[in-house]
Amino acid sequence: MTxxxxxxxxxxxxAGTVTVALAVVAFAxxxxxxxxxxxxxxxxxxxxxxxxxxDEPSVxxxxxxxxxxxxxxxxxxxxxxxxxxxxFQKLLGNPLASPDFVGISSGASLFAVSSIILLGAxxxxxxxxxxxxxxxxxxxxxxxxxxxxxxxxxxxxxGIGLSEFMLSIIGYxxxxxxxxxxxxxxxxxxxxxxxxxxTELRTLLVALVVLVPVALLLQxxxxxxxxxxxxxNALGARVELSRLALIAVSIVLIGFATAVxxxxxxxxxxxxxxxxxxxGHSGGGIIAAGLVGSIIVxxxxxxxxxxxxxxxxxGVITGIIGAPYLIWLLxxxxxxxxxx
Amino acid sequence: xxxxxxxxxxxxxxxxxxxxxxxxxxxxxxxxTVIVGANACGKSTLLRGLARLLRPRSGQVILDGTSVHDxxxxxxAKVLGLLPQSPVAPDGIxxxxxxxxxxxxxxxxxxxxxxxxxxxxxxxxxxxxxxDLADRNIAELSGGQRQRVWVAMALAQDTDLLLLDxxxxxxxxxxxxxxxxxxxxxxxxSGKTIVIVLHDxxxxxxxxxxxxxxxxxxxxxxxxxxxxxxxxxxxxxxxLACEVVPDPVSGTxxxxxxxxxxxxRETVSAAS
Numbered sequence: 001m002t003x004x005x006x007x008x009x010x011x012x013x014x015a016g017t018v019t020v021a022l023a024v025v026a027f028a029x030x031x032x033x034x035x036x037x038x039x040x041x042x043x044x045x046x047x048x049x050x051x052x053x054x055d056e057p058s059v060x061x062x063x064x065x066x067x068x069x070x071x072x073x074x075x076x077x078x079x080x081x082x083x084x085x086x087x088f089q090k091l092l093g094n095p096l097a098s099p100d101f102v103g104i105s106s107g108a109s110l111f112a113v114s115s116i117i118l119l120g121a122x123x124x125x126x127x128x129x130x131x132x133x134x135x136x137x138x139x140x141x142x143x144x145x146x147x148x149x150x151x152x153x154x155x156x157x158x159g160i161g162l163s164e165f166m167l168s169i170i171g172y173x174x175x176x177x178x179x180x181x182x183x184x185x186x187x188x189x190x191x192x193x194x195x196x197x198x199t200e201l202r203t204l205l206v207a208l209v210v211l212v213p214v215a216l217l218l219q220x221x222x223x224x225x226x227x228x229x230x231x232x233n234a235l236g237a238r239v240e241l242s243r244l245a246l247i248a249v250s251i252v253l254i255g256f257a258t259a260v261x262x263x264x265x266x267x268x269x270x271x272x273x274x275x276x277x278x279x280g281h282s283g284g285g286i287i288a289a290g291l292v293g294s295i296i297v298x299x300x301x302x303x304x305x306x307x308x309x310x311x312x313x314x315g316v317i318t319g320i321i322g323a324p325y326l327i328w329l330l331x332x333x334x335x336x337x338x339x340x
Numbered sequence: 341x342x343x344x345x346x347x348x349x350x351x352x353x354x355x356x357x358x359x360x361x362x363x364x365x366x367x368x369x370x371x372x373t374v375i376v377g378a379n380a381c382g383k384s385t386l387l388r389g390l391a392r393l394l395r396p397r398s399g400q401v402i403l404d405g406t407s408v409h410d411x412x413x414x415x416x417a418k419v420l421g422l423l424p425q426s427p428v429a430p431d432g433i434x435x436x437x438x439x440x441x442x443x444x445x446x447x448x449x450x451x452x453x454x455x456x457x458x459x460x461x462x463x464x465x466x467x468x469x470x471x472d473l474a475d476r477n478i479a480e481l482s483g484g485q486r487q488r489v490w491v492a493m494a495l496a497q498d499t500d501l502l503l504l505d506x507x508x509x510x511x512x513x514x515x516x517x518x519x520x521x522x523x524x525x526x527x528x529x530s531g532k533t534i535v536i537v538l539h540d541x542x543x544x545x546x547x548x549x550x551x552x553x554x555x556x557x558x559x560x561x562x563x564x565x566x567x568x569x570x571x572x573x574x575x576x577x578x579x580l581a582c583e584v585v586p587d588p589v590s591g592t593x594x595x596x597x598x599x600x601x602x603x604x605r606e607t608v609s610a611a612s
Contacts, residue, residue: 007475008453011434011436093430220444227428227430230388230427231422233392234393235417235442236414236416236445237413237444280432281432281433281434
């Protein structure tokens with residue numbers, strides 16, 4: 001009895017400590033990205049200005065108007081991608097099942113690129129199209145994968161198939177577009193937090209404030225859904241309803257994140273497993289996954305803007321970090337015979 | 341506490357095939373019931389139907405006088421537990437955490453964990469001899485240990501009825517016996533009603549108080565093994581020619597298949 005209690009407390013304490021540490025790191029990076037640039041601002045000035053603790057017109061212009069929107073976008077987009085990826089991976093029981101691999105991001109990209117190339121749309125319209133694309137592709141995958149319920153494996157395979165199909169249409173559209181539109185589409189497709197419009201960013205923040213608590217509540221049924229449908233049913237969980245709610249939360253989050261920054265690749269894939277490894281597998285870790293996502297995107301943006309000689313889109317850096325991880329994942333998952 | 345689990349005119353199936361047809365059964369309270377039958381005879385389907393994992397095509401499963409589909413899932417889950425054939429252990433999960441998830445039906449959105457939960461988890465680990473493994477990762481355990489951990493999870497659910505779908509499938513003979521002994525302990529010590537789907541007829545005959553032999557979605561024979569299982573029934577159920585002799589340890593029926601070879605045995609047994 002005491003051993004059981006002690007084990008549970010240890011697991012919870014570890015999760016708590018790691019989550020707080022991650023929050024500190026994310027906040028430090030958030031401040032750091034607003035300090036550096038063509039004009040250096042001290043950490044103190046950044047904090048007092050960003051949180052409206054003091055008005056100092058020259059600093060406020062740089063911090064609040066120029067740097068805060070990008071930094072906030074990086075923080076929020078990373079958080080949304082991290083949470084979304086974690087929910088998908090747990091729900092489908094597969095580390096490869098991140099929404100950017102099972103076709104949700106491709107759906108968003110297809111709609112966004114179509115609106116740029118075919119309609120010559122502006123940024124608000126592109127974002128709305130991306131969101132619509134994420135939802136449409138998710139519904140399509142859900143319907144195609146439905147057979148007396150949803151199995152993770154079928155969902156992933158159909159998602160990957162659909163994703164390839166949509167990517168090939170994107171290829172066709174870009175190849176036949178005028179140079180200017182094609183260039184604009186390609187920039188969007190790489191994904192960068194710098195392109196965020198303020199309306200889209202505000203929408204994403206609202207979505208996070210509403211949906212993250214929902215995700216935390218859904219963590220309870222998620223813990224038994226992870227044990228397989230039969231076990232979850234036997235334990236009295238409402239399996240289909242909980243799963244639908246979890247998928248919906250995950251898709252809305254990634255849809256809004258993509259609307260803000262384009263498909264920033266690999267963040268949703270890697271944030272969950274990293275967080276899981278740090279907090280331990282029992283700790284839930286939804287907040288931790290979000291924070292890891294924020295740290296990755298903030299870090300990638302910092303590198304993309306200031307470390308490499310030419311400023312690059314965020315997606316290039318996350319791609320450079322993420323691709324080797326994916327290869328490692330595929331290699332080890334297959335060795336353990338769990339296939340992906 | 342006594343419970344009454346029964347099926348009435350129950351028809352179960354997947355997509356457009358009926359697997360179990362118009363079946364009536366009463367599960368004896370406080371006893372061990374074992375369901376046997378050839379592959380695809382509908383025994384697992386019946387078990388899943390009893391645990392309301394399948395919605396009946398027609399007929400109903402009745403728990404304490406009410407159709408299970410009219411009861412709230414979580415209320416059924418406080419009385420009736422099921423260990424499915426292939427439960428999934430998430431990556432990296434520890435034994436203590438997994439067993440704790442069996443407490444789901446006793447928790448709520450606001451009452452997340454109580455000392456009652458701690459007590460139930462500790463008791464389940466104790467009963468299955470897995471207390472020492474509580475902090476170990478599931479993936480590190482042997483097949484026998486892992487199966488005991490799953491049983492512990494089902495025990496933590498703290499139900500008076502426990503249904504198990506082929507719990508011995510991946511175990512060697514030693515661990516099969518160990519697990520069935522454990523289930524017998526649970527039945528004798530706490531009066532749990534246990535229903536098991538088993539492949540091994542000899543073990544089924546030894547451990548069952550009540551045996552149900554199924555063929556093509558219907559019950560062919562049921563009752564105490566010693567009254568029910570003879571060579572005619574085994575031949576009918578499995579299409580296997582065999583001798584049935586008393587088990588030298590328990591005296592329950594023991595099945596010796598004939599097969600087409602090694603006929604010398606036949607003359608020996610015919611002579612004796």
